Amino acid sequence: MANAQTYLVIIDGTEESRVALRFAAQRASHVDASVTLLHVMREPEFMPLGAVQEAIRAEAAEEGEALLAAYADEAEALAGTRPQTVLLCGEAGPTIHGYIQNEPRIRALVLATATKGSPGPLIAHFSGERIGQLPCVIITVPGGLTADRIIEIS
Template identity: 55%
Template sequence: MPAPTYLVVVDDTPESRVALRYAALRASHVGAQLTLLHVLSPTEFMAFGGVQAAMEAEADAAAQALLAEVAVQCETWAGSRPSTIVRRGEAREAVLAEIAGDTSIRALVLGAAVKGAPGPLVTFFAGERAGTLPCIVMIVPGGLDEDRLIDLT
């Protein structure tokens, strides 16, 4: 049986970084693996395919660079390098597909924004889909400071 996995949705928001740090620390405490998922919005169709392909390649490169950067941080925090995945499409569907395709996923870890709405994924997975998932959902408040974050893990 594969090691339990924490799936963390990574983007460039501050709350994503807090959730990532929590997941890495928690995974190291319980012997779990981390998988980092970044979802690229679908590109709009352009009449000039070469321009669209170049834009998609640029977005893919930026996503890979983001995941490589945070994977190094996670390795420092958790002691092991996480796996990384880039998907293109609607974020909710990409996360659902990842969870459905990997039975080792024990938790979906999301960061909630400090102000305003908690974010579209938090709203979706803690609301409409909360009772139907095959894993738990961990919502990490984006305003947690380092000391409290460590205490909670």
């Protein structure tokens, strides 16, 4: 599936990212597509001691890789294929937007809403004027969907 279209899921450790992952993995398996999991770690604050800053960055990268691996295991169990994982550093919204602009295989950005309150910072970032700037569709999955319901509708 090297040239397959891919569903991009942002992994941040929230239950919303798990809901988006479930939907994307199920949907991709039905349409012969792949899943890519993307985690954006924040750039550490500047510190005059570069070694300390590098240690903090290395620890954050390790945590990000572990998070991606755990979600990749879940996606593989759901869809039968291991997703690609990507770890980037920066501010989430602009970093994700830049990645999408430079990756033509992305079929859809899959995000899940929060179950109550505001829909979430990524949905807020990609709605409004930015939505017209993406070269793919955005799939917004209600965060309160059960695993069984996701299977039914994907």
